Amino acid sequence: MAEFSIIDQFCRDIGPKHSSTKLDIGDDAAVIRPDHGSELAISVDTMVSGVHFFEDVLPERLAHKILAVNLSDMAAMGASPKWATLALTLPKADPEWLSAFSSGLKKTAKRFGLQLIGGDTTQGPLSLSLTIIGTLPLFKALVRSGAKIGDEVYVTNTLGDAALGLALLSGKFELSPLNRAHAIDALETPEPRNEFGQSLLDIATGCLDISDGLIGDIAHICEQSSVSIEIDLDCLPLSSAYEEYIELNKLDPKSVSTLNYALNGGDDYELAFTASPEDAAKVLNRADECELSVTKVGQVIERESHKVYLCSNGARLNIESSDTKSFEHFS
Numbered sequence: 001m002a003e004f005s006i007i008d009q010f011c012r013d014i015g016p017k018h019s020s021t022k023l024d025i026g027d028d029a030a031v032i033r034p035d036h037g038s039e040l041a042i043s044v045d046t047m048v049s050g051v052h053f054f055e056d057v058l059p060e061r062l063a064h065k066i067l068a069v070n071l072s073d074m075a076a077m078g079a080s081p082k083w084a085t086l087a088l089t090l091p092k093a094d095p096e097w098l099s100a101f102s103s104g105l106k107k108t109a110k111r112f113g114l115q116l117i118g119g120d121t122t123q124g125p126l127s128l129s130l131t132i133i134g135t136l137p138l139f140k141a142l143v144r145s146g147a148k149i150g151d152e153v154y155v156t157n158t159l160g161d162a163a164l165g166l167a168l169l170s171g172k173f174e175l176s177p178l179n180r181a182h183a184i185d186a187l188e189t190p191e192p193r194n195e196f197g198q199s200l201l202d203i204a205t206g207c208l209d210i211s212d213g214l215i216g217d218i219a220h221i222c223e224q225s226s227v228s229i230e231i232d233l234d235c236l237p238l239s240s241a242y243e244e245y246i247e248l249n250k251l252d253p254k255s256v257s258t259l260n261y262a263l264n265g266g267d268d269y270e271l272a273f274t275a276s277p278e279d280a281a282k283v284l285n286r287a288d289e290c291e292l293s294v295t296k297v298g299q300v301i302e303r304e305s306h307k308v309y310l311c312s313n314g315a316r317l318n319i320e321s322s323d324t325k326s327f328e329h330f331s
């Protein structure tokens with residue numbers, strides 16, 4: 001299959017055509033004319049076979065995930081996702097694989113209102129790189145630098161499920177079929193929290209999505225807001241899959257090592273954010289409207305170190321930094 005037939009057959013008509021898109025696939029560059037009075041949020045995420053996913057993952061799921069991880073960055077900024085470009089590197093042009101990949105793209109792009117307006121197609125080891133563009137009202141972006149002492153810290157849904165899924169696929173342990181499927185779905189088809197992220201504009205003081213583990217990611221809010229954060233281990237929201245993992249392996253449910261997937265597991269793509277205690281009811285209301293659970297997991301505290309602290313049973317724990325290591329490339 002030639003490059004141009006790949007583009008024609010599998011990369012066109014992905015997502016809605018926005019009226020502000022002046023040129024899309026077919027020219028040397030796409031052209032967009034953003035509405036007067038809006039700002040653009042722009043981000044890119046790459047997924048490499050063998051690093052970010054197993055080579056034999058279903059192509060529909062891979063397509064969903066490359067969109068989801070990027071949509072999640074828009075959610076974290078409170079931006080409304082609009083456009084994407086996709087750099088696709090393929091070992092071979094397999095029409096069956098491409099057709100499934102393309103229908104995965106279509107389905108998720110449609111659901112989130114994201115239009116594929118361009119990209120690049122090359123031959124090489126399987127890798128996907130997607131640039132996403134979203135719109136924001138002026139001066140409203142949710143950033144990492146606004147957390148205030150006394151704010152409460154929240155996360156959406158449950159934590160650690162994607163890391164459990166990875167451990168299951170790596171054969172580390174087993175779970176019952178339903179919980180196994182739940183954890184693998186969390187890894188392969190994460191659900192970005194776009195509607196909720198946008199509903200946090202005017203509420204969240206600091207926000208990010210958890211891609212590398214709660215502790216490591218929350219530490220970015222600490223650094224950029226010049227605050228410290230205390231996370232209460234007793235409050236971490238765990239799925240029934242996680243609870244089964246604890247029971248089957250006879251683990252101490254309170255220990256940091258048991259909670260390692262929830263604290264440091266990557267690929268969750270839930271939102272972690274801070275908000276004033278005065279807005280607590282609003283936070284819960286907005287989550288309700290989005291049919292999403294949010295859990296208060298800690299608070300922003302005054303401490304010079306600008307670090308993340310863990311507490312349990314009301315007492316601060318002394319934790320080695322090696323116990324709270326999130327994922328980093330090149331480390």
Ligand code: ADP
Nearest residue numbers: 007011024025026027028086088118119120121
């Ligand atoms: P160029 O002249 O810049 O090399 P290409 O031949 O790479 O352009 O691409 C032709 C058109 O197809 C461009 O509009 C480009 O954005 C689009 N395109 C290429 N690959 C993809 C892809 N994987 N997904 C979406 N659009 C693509």
Ligand code: MG
Nearest residue numbers: 026027028029
């Ligand atoms: Mg060109």
